[in-house]
Structures are given as C-alpha cells and as structure tokens.
Amino acid sequence: MALDAAIEEAKRQLAGTRWAWRVGADSDEGTAQGLFARGAQQIGExxxxxxxxxxVADLDTPADLKISTVAEPAEMREYAEPLGFEDGSVDSVVDRELGLAYPDVVRLAGIVDGRTVATLQASSDGEPVHRRMGFEVVSRCLFALAQ
Known part of the structure; x- marks a missing residue:
C-alpha cells in the first residue's frame, strides 16, 4: 500500500482516537522520511x-503468576487500557490491532488473581531497568504523528 493510501486508511480507521505512527526496523524503507515529507513530527522514541x-535465571515471582498469550479482544482491552488511551477509544484501537496480520508478534501479559498486572513496553526511562533484567534493545521505534 502506498504511503498516502496508508495514511488515509489510518485516519479513517482511527478517527476519534488519539494515535501516532510507529516507525521501526520492521517498517517499509523510507516510511519515516515519507511521513516527515508529509508534515509529520517526531514526538518520541x-x-x-x-x-x-x-x-533467564529463576526469579522470585508471585506463586499464582500466570503468563498468558494475549489474542482475544477482551484480553487485549485489559492489555491496552494501562497504555493511556482515552476513554472510549480502546475498543477501536483493539479492533485495529487484532485486525493486523503480524504472524510473528506474540503479546504476553502477566496475570495474578485473574487480573492483568504486567505487560512489557519499555520507555526511555524504563530501558535501564529492563537492561538489568537481561533485555537488549533490538530496535528503536520512532513515533511520528500524521498532521
């Protein structure tokens, strides 16, 4: 899909939600430059x-901690709500995310007492913490907001 068509599709699918465009190592070559050429701004990394x-060495974890694969809409809502989406926008974000065909993406969540208590999404502030746990940076995603 050409970038202009992808931008229009994103605007249509995500209308009414606050959204950003993630550009990373898995994006088509030239995506970031194309977004910038169309007025996008870098808003974070x-x-x-x-x-x-x-x-990974054995860790001291809660006895009832269960690591679960997130694949169903209800599971994804619990997974997505802590990420800061505005009220009412989570459903459309979940529908869009689950509608994308990413065969290699596995989403995991920590479950204790039937509640989602942990998902891993590193921020620049959290990066040192994750490094101490053994995680390595494999890519840095640029977020650009289409204007």
Whole structure:
C-alpha cells in the first residue's frame, strides 16, 4: 500500500482516537522520511527490547503468576487500557490491532488473581531497568504523528 493510501486508511480507521505512527526496523524503507515529507513530527522514541527466555535465571515471582498469550479482544482491552488511551477509544484501537496480520508478534501479559498486572513496553526511562533484567534493545521505534 502506498504511503498516502496508508495514511488515509489510518485516519479513517482511527478517527476519534488519539494515535501516532510507529516507525521501526520492521517498517517499509523510507516510511519515516515519507511521513516527515508529509508534515509529520517526531514526538518520541521508544526502545524495542527482547530477551532470550531460555537464558533467564529463576526469579522470585508471585506463586499464582500466570503468563498468558494475549489474542482475544477482551484480553487485549485489559492489555491496552494501562497504555493511556482515552476513554472510549480502546475498543477501536483493539479492533485495529487484532485486525493486523503480524504472524510473528506474540503479546504476553502477566496475570495474578485473574487480573492483568504486567505487560512489557519499555520507555526511555524504563530501558535501564529492563537492561538489568537481561533485555537488549533490538530496535528503536520512532513515533511520528500524521498532521
């Protein structure tokens, strides 16, 4: 899909929500430059972090902690609500996110007493904490807001 068509589709799908365009290592080449050429502004940067789970040492965790794959809309709402979306916009964000075909994306959430208590999304402030736990930066995502 050409960038202009993708911008129009994003505006249509996300109308009424606060949204940003994430550009990372998995984006089409030239996406950031194309957005800037169309008036977008850089509004932040967020590290994408990963860890080889086969090398993680045993951690002291709550006995009833369950790590769950997030795939259903209800699970995604619990996963998405702490990310700061405005009231009423979570449903459209969830529908859009689950409607995208990312075969390699696995979303995980920590569940204690039936409540989602943890998801991992690193910020620049949180990056040192995640590094101490063994995570490594694999990409830095640029967020640009289409104007």
């Amino acid at each position: 967020m590290p994408v972090m990963a860890i080889d789970v086969t090398t």
